[in-house]
Amino acid sequence: MGRKVVCKICKEKGDSDLFFFTTDEKGRRKYYCSESEYNDFLNQKEKRYKLLDYIAVEILKYEEGQIVPPVMTKKIQALNEFYDYEVLKECFKQNKESIHYWIKVKNFQSEYGMASYIMKIIEGSVNDVYNSWKHKKRVIERQETDKVNVDIMNQLENNTVKKNENDEGILAFLDEEDI
Numbered sequence: 492m493g494r495k496v497v498c499k500i501c502k503e504k505g506d507s508d509l510f511f512f513t514t515d516e517k518g519r520r521k522y523y524c525s526e527s528e529y530n531d532f533l534n535q536k537e538k539r540y541k542l543l544d545y546i547a548v549e550i551l552k553y554e555e556g557q558i559v560p561p562v563m564t565k566k567i568q569a570l571n572e573f574y575d576y577e578v579l580k581e582c583f584k585q586n587k588e589s590i591h592y593w594i595k596v597k598n599f600q601s602e603y604g605m606a607s608y609i610m611k612i613i614e615g616s617v618n619d620v621y622n623s624w625k626h627k628k629r630v631i632e633r634q635e636t637d638k639v640n641v642d643i644m645n646q647l648e649n650n651t652v653k654k655n656e657n658d659e660g661i662l663a664f665l666d667e668e669d670i
């Protein structure tokens with residue numbers, strides 16, 4: 492039995508001998524329920540960063556260091572409860588031209604007004620993007636399953652061939668009279 496520790500991500504309590512941990516540069520340990528929970532957390536963080544970076548640079552054309560308006564990050568957080576960050580990024584990508592058009596036409600007086608308007612556009616098309624994303628993902632998964640099946644088939648074939656070779660190998664050791 493180790494000591495009682497708390498998962499940094501989901502706050503679940505557990506045993507330090509059973510939990511996954513990382514060690515920081517000062518040698519301090521941080522505990523997590525499992526390595527997969529930790530990796531998933533890092534993956535989400537990375538995807539969120541990429542999305543916000545895309546919005547700042549490509550959509551809002553901000554300078555480096557300028558932050559995405561809080562009204563947007565809040566809405567994105569809420570949308571992320573259902574939609575993957577990848578879906579949201581794709582949604583911004585597909586609406587980039589129209590967002591730029593409306594920013595020009597509407598001539599917003601406040602950043603809040605502009606940000607809210609952009610999020611309305613995103614919310615209006617997120618389900619279409621989600622559906623095609625889901626479909627694409629399913630196709631890729633099916634292709635991967637097919638590939639695994641082909642690999643298994645190939646392996647089975649190779650094994651059969653090898654078996655035949657082995658049989659011949661044994662035959663070669665036998666003299667004519669043994670057969």
Ligand SMILES: [Zn+2]
Nearest residue numbers: 498501503524
């Ligand atoms: Zn946890």
